[in-house]
Amino acid sequence: MGILDFFLGEYLVSTEAKNAARLLNLCMNGSIEYKAPFFSDGLFYISCHRREYKILSEICPVKGVDLKLHKCGGFPRLFSKYRYRWGLLAGAVLGACIVVLSLNVVWRVDVKGNECISTDRVREILREHNFGVGSFIGNTDVTSVENKIMEENRDIAWISINVNGTVANVELRETKNRQNPDNEVSDLVAVRDGKIERVEAYDGNCVVKVGDVVRAGDLLVSGKYSDDETDTRETRAEGEIYARTVRSFFIEIPFESCQKVYTGRKYSEIYINFFKNRIKVFANTGNLPPTCDIIYKNGGVGLPNLPKIPIGVEKTEYLEYKIRPVTLDEKSAMETAFSELDKKMEALAQSVELLEKNIEFEISETAYILKCKLVCIENIAVRR
Numbered sequence: 001m002g003i004l005d006f007f008l009g010e011y012l013v014s015t016e017a018k019n020a021a022r023l024l025n026l027c028m029n030g031s032i033e034y035k036a037p038f039f040s041d042g043l044f045y046i047s048c049h050r051r052e053y054k055i056l057s058e059i060c061p062v063k064g065v066d067l068k069l070h071k072c073g074g075f076p077r078l079f080s081k082y083r084y085r086w087g088l089l090a091g092a093v094l095g096a097c098i099v100v101l102s103l104n105v106v107w108r109v110d111v112k113g114n115e116c117i118s119t120d121r122v123r124e125i126l127r128e129h130n131f132g133v134g135s136f137i138g139n140t141d142v143t144s145v146e147n148k149i150m151e152e153n154r155d156i157a158w159i160s161i162n163v164n165g166t167v168a169n170v171e172l173r174e175t176k177n178r179q180n181p182d183n184e185v186s187d188l189v190a191v192r193d194g195k196i197e198r199v200e201a202y203d204g205n206c207v208v209k210v211g212d213v214v215r216a217g218d219l220l221v222s223g224k225y226s227d228d229e230t231d232t233r234e235t236r237a238e239g240e241i242y243a244r245t246v247r248s249f250f251i252e253i254p255f256e257s258c259q260k261v262y263t264g265r266k267y268s269e270i271y272i273n274f275f276k277n278r279i280k281v282f283a284n285t286g287n288l289p290p291t292c293d294i295i296y297k298n299g300g301v302g303l304p305n306l307p308k309i310p311i312g313v314e315k316t317e318y319l320e321y322k323i324r325p326v327t328l329d330e331k332s333a334m335e336t337a338f339s340e341l342d343k344k345m346e347a348l349a350q351s352v353e354l355l356e357k358n359i360e361f362e363i364s365e366t367a368y369i370l371k372c373k374l375v376c377i378e379n380i381a382v383r384r
Contacts, residue, residue, distance in 0.1 A: 009050030009076035011069060019065050020044035023056075026063060030055060043068075050076045106135045107166040113173055117155055122170065125149060125156075137163055185234045188221035188381040190214045194243030197377055204237030214243065220381050241381040244355070247348070249372040251340050253333040256366070259326040267292070267318040274311055285318060292318040333368035334361070341372055352378040 015023050017039055023046070027034050032055055034046040048056070053069070060067040109132055111119045126132050129145045142161040149159050159172040188204065196212045205225030208214060221237040270282040297315040328336065341359075348354075356375035361368065 005049070006074045009053075009072065009074035010047060011050060011053040012045060012047050012071040013053060013056065014043040014045045014068050014070060015060075015065055017042050017044050022063065022065050023060070023067075026056070026059060026065065027052075030059065032056060045070070050074070103166065104137050105166065106131075106133055106137060106163065106168050109133060109168045109170060111170045111172070113171045116174055117172075122172065125153060126161075126170070131161070131168075137166075185223045186236050187219055187223050187384050188237045188239060188241065189384045190216055190218045190220055190241070190243070190380045191382045192216050192245055192380055194245040194378075194380050196241065196243050198242040199239070200241070201237075201239035203235050204239065206239065206241075208241065214380075237383070239381060240379045242377055243380045245352075245376050245378055245380065247352075247374045247376060249341065249344055249370075249374070251337050251344075251370040251372075252367045253328065253337045253340070253370075254367040255328050255330075255333060257326050257328070258323045260321045261324050263320045263322060265289070265320040267320075269316045271314040271316075272312075273298075273314055278314070288318055289320045291322065292320045294318055328368075330363060330368060337361075337368050337370040341370060348374075348376075352376040 020037075020039070023044065024037075026032070027046075032048065032052045034048045034052065036045075036047045038045050050072075053072075056067055057069075109123055109126065111122045114122055123132060126145070126149075129148055131140055131142070131145050142163065146159050146161055150156055155175050157173045157175045159170065162169045162171075193215050194213075196208050196210050196214065199206060199208065199210060201221050205222040206220070207222055208218075208220050214220065220241045221239050223237045224234050267285045267288060268282070269280065269285055272279045272281055295317040297317070298312065345354075354374060354376055356373075358373045360371045362371070363369070
């Protein structure tokens with residue numbers, strides 16, 4: 001069905017094969033347009049629009065031609081079917097208005113050329129100058145935005161904003177060869193005790209070497225030092241100082257404790273996020289119970305492998321729970337303790353290299369106690 005057929009309505013009608021000539025003569029004499037005539041199972045079929053069908057349905061009985069309607073479709077059919085359902089009509093009109101409006105609004109901001117400045121930070125700078133997702137394209141002077149950003153941000157040497165449809169393509173160049181763009185002088189100090197195993201100092205005056213033993217708080221890389229060109233140079237110390245360290249874990253699992261048990265009752269709030277607006281569409285929270293977990297769910301609209309558009313549903317769920325007493329035997333307490341240790345080890349493995357692990361346990365009258373000593377190599381340098 002073509003677009004014209006959809007709006008005018010398309011009707012499939014038939015008569016007996018012996019009346020085919022009479023039906024065609026009626027169409028010719030009445031200037032009634034039809035298409036796709038064919039014979040099937042002793043019947044003669046034609047297709048026509050709604051207006052032509054109404055004319056045929058009036059004159060065929062008078063001329064003794066039996067006309068039968070088989071199928072009708074298109075906008076007139078939809079309108080007659082849903083004409084009393086005003087909510088659907090209002091929703092369709094609102095949807096059409098939203099589509100038209102959205103064509104004049106920025107849906108996405110793509111950033112290219114940034115190396116040191118994060119993409120999120122660039123988008124934040126744009127929002128500070130009233131440009132970003134949800135901005136009306138015709139109301140924004142992008143040249144003025146570009147000039148203000150370059151004036152106020154010394155790290156950005158050049159920026160260009162090109163709006164293509166509903167997508168803003170931002171390209172920038174960062175200021176190069178700036179030794180210390182923020183004029184920040186800082187040192188690197190040890191975050192914990194350790195023996196230096198490897199030094200990777202990128203900028204600043206490194207005051208430790210491999211084999212040195214340092215304590216938490218000791219200076220590792222200074223931001224002030226002398227060089228051949230100037231008497232004193234100040235900079236932002238950069239680097240990683242790896243040391244052999246010792247970490248200890250103490251895990252205590254009591255035999256008598258309390259446990260969180262969910263009741264199954266759930267409360268929720270649903271919001272629609274439309275560009276910069278957040279609209280509540282449902283809530284059954286009322287007076288929430290005193291104990292409940294809160295879960296936030298955000299869902300954007302988009303297609304696979306494409307960025308999400310700034311329209312989506314945000315849902316907040318409140319799960320009620322009760323606190324009930326729990327009694328553990330020694331075996332259950334031990335399993336729980338080692339499970340907790342595994343979680344800690346998994347989290348620690350992301351940032352340290354494990355060399356040794358020693359585990360001791362103790363059973364008291366009230367708890368199972370697990371003691372773990374780890375020997376690691378890790379970066380102990382933090383900025384001060």
